[in-house]
Structures are given as structure tokens and as C-alpha cells.
Amino acid sequence: MAKIIHNDTVDVLLERVSIRAFKDEAIGLDVLNTIEQAAQNTASSQYLNDWSAIRIKDPAVKTEIARICNQDYIANAPVLYIFVLDQYRNSLIAQSEGVAVDSDEFTLKNSYRFSQAQNDAVLALHAMETAAESFELGTVILGSILGNIPELVKLLALPKYTYPVLGLALGKPDQHPDPKPRLPRDIQFFDDSYNAEPNRILDGIREYDREVQAYYDTRGKDLSERAYSDMTTKKATSTAALEMGFEHARAQGFDLEK
Ligand SMILES: Cc1cc2nc3c(=O)[nH]c(=O)nc-3n(C[C@H](O)[C@H](O)[C@H](O)COP(=O)(O)O)c2cc1C
Known part of the structure; x- marks a missing residue:
């Protein structure tokens, strides 16, 4: 049986657990700047840079997001980022170069680009997560931000050709859960x-x-x-997931039929 080789990076990844209780301590701007740079340095499909992240600083907005997520602890997370897939910026570029972005000519609104941009956003979030953990911060990824997409779109003023992907809450951990077992x-x-x-x-x-x-x-x-x-069988038949699907993508300008 091959053994595990340890180094600082691998140990950060192997020791990772989700943290859902944070100390009430601010995180320094240098740390935030560093983890944002780590996220920006992630690979991006065809160099399209098609994601953005919104740091939620306003406590009232954090509370609203905690409500959308139906998870109270999020309101107390010292740092909260919402990652979105983002073709808005690219649509501005294309439009300024003469592309009719509201027509079929503009293919950044179609399904392949949507899924690639989603991948890019997830990869960037994961880099930020790992960078934060390397500073001994605790993190949790939040799919529950999709609990009410129209409300979240309004709350964050998300423009056309953007779509929420995941949240990332982080801070100094106030709990130390054991790692959950993984599959054989x-x-x-x-x-x-x-x-x-x-x-x-x-x-x-x-x-x-x-x-x-x-x-x-x-x-x-x-x-x-x-x-x-x-647990898996319960989720396999849960209808809650249906509300978190991509049906709101059309309202954001995407055409996922193509
Ligand atoms: C895409 C994704 C979405 C998640 N969404 C949530 C969430 O909304 N709320 C939450 O408390 N945990 C969330 N988690 C954390 C998972 O519940 C957690 O990773 C899983 O239970 C395994 O536990 P561990 O991360 O401690 O190993 C999410 C994880 C991923 C990868």
C-alpha cells in the first residue's frame, strides 16, 4: 500500500473540515487580499476570467443571506463571499466591439459557457478556501445561497449574464470537528x-x-x-433540490437550451 507524503500544502488539504462556528474576530485586510489573489490566480477556461466574487461587508445583507440559506450561523461569519459566474463583463467587451449581445450571435450566454464559467468560479473559490485554511482559518462552502435565487439576485444587484454559484464563509474557527470519513x-x-x-x-x-x-x-x-x-437515498428523492435548479438562468439572460 502506497503511503501518504506530507508537506504543508498536502496537510492543509488533508486536515480540511467544514467549520460552522466562528470566533467574533475580524480578519486582517492583508489576509483577505492574499486569499483573493490566490483565487484570481486560478486557471480559467479559455482565459475568459468568467467569474466574480462579492464580499458581503454589510451585516444586514449577511443576515438576509443567512435567511436565504436557512442557516443562522452565516450571519455571524466574519467573512462571507458570494461567487458568481460572470459573462456580464465579457458581454460589455463584446458589445463594445460591435457584437449584438442580445442576439444568438452572442454565445457566451449558452450552456457550455455557463457550465465552464461555473467550473471556473468553483475552482477560484476552492483556491480561496485552501489559501484561507493555510492561515488556520475555518471555512464552509455554501450551496444554500441558491435557496432563493430571485431574492439573492435582487439583494446583490446581479446584472444580466451573471448567476450565483456558491458562497464561502470563513473566520477563526470556534469548533474543531473531526474529519468525516471518506469513501473507500x-x-x-x-x-x-x-x-x-x-x-x-x-x-x-x-x-x-x-x-x-x-x-x-x-x-x-x-x-x-x-x-x-x-442519507443518500433521502437526498435522492428530495424535491428541495428542484428549487435550486437553473430555471432562473433565463431571467439572467442565459439560454441553456443551446
Ligand atoms: C458545493 C457544496 C455546497 C455546500 N453547501 C453547504 C451549505 O449550504 N451549508 C453547509 O453548512 N455546508 C455546506 N457544504 C459543506 C458540506 O456539507 C460538507 O463539505 C460535507 O458534509 C463534508 O464535510 P466536511 O467538509 O467537513 O468534510 C457544502 C459543500 C459543497 C462542496
């Missing part, structure tokens, strides 16, 4: 082609179920011996 390696990494044999995968999941149950047992949560399978 051989059902998540494959050699040369996907090994789709159901029994092999489900055997791995049974092993994982027991690990996840043991993890939650130590936290006083009484989950079944199918802990992970139960």
Missing part, C-alpha cells in the same frame, strides 16, 4: 475505465455505512447501520 478509495478512483460492477460498489458502500455510523455514534447521533445509504 477503490469505489471512487478507477484505473483506465469505470468499474461499474454494482455488487463491488455496494459492498464498498456497506463498509462505508459502518464507518459513517461509527463517526456519528461518537457525536451522539443515533443513525442506522446504513447511515450513509439512508
Whole structure:
């Protein structure tokens, strides 16, 4: 069995856990400037730089976002960024060069660019997350910002050709959770082609179920011996996710049919 090689970067990644309680301490501007630079230095599909991030400084806006997310702790996060995929800036460039951006000629509003811009925003957020953790800050990624997209669009004055992707809350950690178990390696990494044999995968999941149950047992949560399978099956049939889909993209100018 190959071993793990440690260095500072790898240790930051291996020790990462989501933090949902923060000390009431401000984060210095130099740290924020540094993590923003780390995000900006991320690769970007075809060099389109098609994402932006909004730092929420106003406590009232933070409280509104916590409400949209239905997660109170977000209002107390010392730093909160909302990452958006952004073709607005590029539409201004194209328009100033004579492109009719409201016509089919403008393809930055179509599905491929939308998904690539979303990738770019996620990669930049992840770089910021890791940079913040390297300063011993705690972070949590927030998909729950999509809980009410029209409200968020209005609150942040998001222009046409932008769309919210994820939030990132960070600050000095006020909790130290143990890392959650991860899947057995051989059902998540494959050699040369996907090994789709159901029994092999489900055997791995049974092993994982027991690990996840043991993890939650130590936290006083009484989950079944199918802990992970139960959680996954519940989410597999949850209709809450339907409200967070891309149906609001058209109102932001995107045409994802193409
Ligand atoms: C795309 C994405 C969206 C997430 N959204 C939320 C969220 O809205 N609220 C939250 O508390 N945690 C959120 N998380 C954190 C996950 O719940 C967490 O990563 C997962 O439970 C594994 O735990 P760990 O990060 O401590 O390893 C999100 C994570 C990702 C990658």
C-alpha cells in the first residue's frame, strides 16, 4: 500500500473540515487580499476570467443571506463571499466591439459557457478556501445561497449574464470537528475505465455505512447501520433540490437550451 507524503500544502488539504462556528474576530485586510489573489490566480477556461466574487461587508445583507440559506450561523461569519459566474463583463467587451449581445450571435450566454464559467468560479473559490485554511482559518462552502435565487439576485444587484454559484464563509474557527470519513478509495478512483460492477460498489458502500455510523455514534447521533445509504437515498428523492435548479438562468439572460 502506497503511503501518504506530507508537506504543508498536502496537510492543509488533508486536515480540511467544514467549520460552522466562528470566533467574533475580524480578519486582517492583508489576509483577505492574499486569499483573493490566490483565487484570481486560478486557471480559467479559455482565459475568459468568467467569474466574480462579492464580499458581503454589510451585516444586514449577511443576515438576509443567512435567511436565504436557512442557516443562522452565516450571519455571524466574519467573512462571507458570494461567487458568481460572470459573462456580464465579457458581454460589455463584446458589445463594445460591435457584437449584438442580445442576439444568438452572442454565445457566451449558452450552456457550455455557463457550465465552464461555473467550473471556473468553483475552482477560484476552492483556491480561496485552501489559501484561507493555510492561515488556520475555518471555512464552509455554501450551496444554500441558491435557496432563493430571485431574492439573492435582487439583494446583490446581479446584472444580466451573471448567476450565483456558491458562497464561502470563513473566520477563526470556534469548533474543531473531526474529519468525516471518506469513501473507500477503490469505489471512487478507477484505473483506465469505470468499474461499474454494482455488487463491488455496494459492498464498498456497506463498509462505508459502518464507518459513517461509527463517526456519528461518537457525536451522539443515533443513525442506522446504513447511515450513509439512508442519507443518500433521502437526498435522492428530495424535491428541495428542484428549487435550486437553473430555471432562473433565463431571467439572467442565459439560454441553456443551446
Ligand atoms: C458545493 C457544496 C455546497 C455546500 N453547501 C453547504 C451549505 O449550504 N451549508 C453547509 O453548512 N455546508 C455546506 N457544504 C459543506 C458540506 O456539507 C460538507 O463539505 C460535507 O458534509 C463534508 O464535510 P466536511 O467538509 O467537513 O468534510 C457544502 C459543500 C459543497 C462542496
